Amino acid sequence: MKDESVCVLVVTYNRVNTLLKTLQGIMNQNKKINGIFIFNNNSSDNTEKELRDRGFIKRNEEISPNKLYSTSLKGIRIHYYYNKTNLGGAGGFAKGIGMVSKLNYNYLWIMDDDVLPEPDCLEIIRKEMVRNDALVGIPNRTDDNFVDKACVDIDFSDYHKFWTEMRKSKIAGPFKKDSIIVNDMPFEGPVIDMQLVRKVGIPDSGFFIEYDDSDYAQRLQNYSNIVFATRACLHRQLAKKTNAMNKVKKPYNWRNYYKIRNNIVFDKRYGENYKVKYLSPLILILHHIYLSLKDHHLKVNLPIILKAYYDGVMGKMGKRVDPDY
Numbered sequence: 001m002k003d004e005s006v007c008v009l010v011v012t013y014n015r016v017n018t019l020l021k022t023l024q025g026i027m028n029q030n031k032k033i034n035g036i037f038i039f040n041n042n043s044s045d046n047t048e049k050e051l052r053d054r055g056f057i058k059r060n061e062e063i064s065p066n067k068l069y070s071t072s073l074k075g076i077r078i079h080y081y082y083n084k085t086n087l088g089g090a091g092g093f094a095k096g097i098g099m100v101s102k103l104n105y106n107y108l109w110i111m112d113d114d115v116l117p118e119p120d121c122l123e124i125i126r127k128e129m130v131r132n133d134a135l136v137g138i139p140n141r142t143d144d145n146f147v148d149k150a151c152v153d154i155d156f157s158d159y160h161k162f163w164t165e166m167r168k169s170k171i172a173g174p175f176k177k178d179s180i181i182v183n184d185m186p187f188e189g190p191v192i193d194m195q196l197v198r199k200v201g202i203p204d205s206g207f208f209i210e211y212d213d214s215d216y217a218q219r220l221q222n223y224s225n226i227v228f229a230t231r232a233c234l235h236r237q238l239a240k241k242t243n244a245m246n247k248v249k250k251p252y253n254w255r256n257y258y259k260i261r262n263n264i265v266f267d268k269r270y271g272e273n274y275k276v277k278y279l280s281p282l283i284l285i286l287h288h289i290y291l292s293l294k295d296h297h298l299k300v301n302l303p304i305i306l307k308a309y310y311d312g313v314m315g316k317m318g319k320r321v322d323p324d325y
Contacts, residue, residue: 006122006191007035007079007105011092012113016047018237019113023056026111027074031123035105037079039096042086056080068099079103087205088319090212093187094205101197109191115141116235117189124232125191128179135193135224138185139234142173146239150175150228151184156267159275162283164214164263175230182228183221187213189234196223206317209255211262218270251300252292257308257321260288264312278313285309 008026012019026033038056040047051057055073057080063069065084070077079100087095093110100108109122121139129137141148149170161167168184200223203216217226264281271277285305292301304321311320 004106004126005034005104006032006107006109007037007077007100007103008033008109008111009037009039009093009096009100010111010113011039011041011089011096011187012043012047013041013086013092014043014045014047015113016043016045016050019047020050020054021116021237022111022113023054025116025118025121027076028119029117029122030119031126033076033109033122035077035079035103037096037100037103038081039092039099040080040082041088041092042083048082051080086323088208088323089187090203090207090209091205093212094202097197098202101194101202106194107191108194108197109189110187111189111234112187114237115188116237118233118235121189121232121234122191125189125229128227128229128232129191132179132181132225132227134181134227135196136185136220136226137191137232138182138226138228139189139232140173140175140228140230141186141188141234141236141239143233143235143239145241146236147172150180150182150230152180152182154183154270156270156276157272159273159280159283162267162280162287164211164266173230178229178231180228180230181225183217183226184214185217185226187216188236189232190226192220193224196220199223204317207262207265208258208317208319209323210258211266215266215269249291249295249297251297252304254304254321254323256301257304260284260305260308261312261320264309265315265317268312268315281309281312 058071069080125137149172151168151170153169155167200219203212267280268277288305292298
């Protein structure tokens, strides 16, 4: 494999403890990392102090919002950017990817602030990308606390599949093959050829949170397959196994708004027929109303459901509901 430069983009918000483990996992990669770009999405905890104490920020450098700072740590170029406002996950990844794409690197490795790659994670992803002649590769997040699945197809033709997860055909491990071509990906460890990033552009920040990664995956596939490297392990630090039978049904909140709205936007954007684009969203809303009645949360849920439906159908993107982090 030819010599290549890799920059890792980490978008973080108020998760300093998991962030530090993420950064340590990046620093410990068998394959050389050339740059790390830390995009601080307006954290209000002690993220900056901890990064400074560990050399990711120069000790005597005063940090101003919306300004790029750079230093070196153990032979790796460190880029740090503190955004003046919280752009949501979608906005953070969009702006961060846009900034990294202007730097001189061959590959971009994207991850959230709560993942932990094994030392051979990047090495294996790149190996499978080369073997499959793919410009995009993703790791396997399966461990004792989480079961990852390979999404091998998304059905955009059946209007009965009103929830996006219903559209996805997935297979679970243990996987016999070293790689599988997939149709979807999370922003938890994808490696993308930087020339492809510059060709496709940045993710759609209008999603705010949820679906920005799936939307970006659809756009990437216009130019390249996405290969799922089954032996490349990346852990989700906050993952916990839950018992679905005992899970308490809570009233909807701001996150449910974005899940519903963006589901509608996703169907309208990629649906292959009129029914998927316009009938599926209506069925989705009726389904949520039914669930809210069954769980005795209709009074709280209905305004959220109706606003999500209206905004989704009308294409009103961006931050429409304030998050309660």
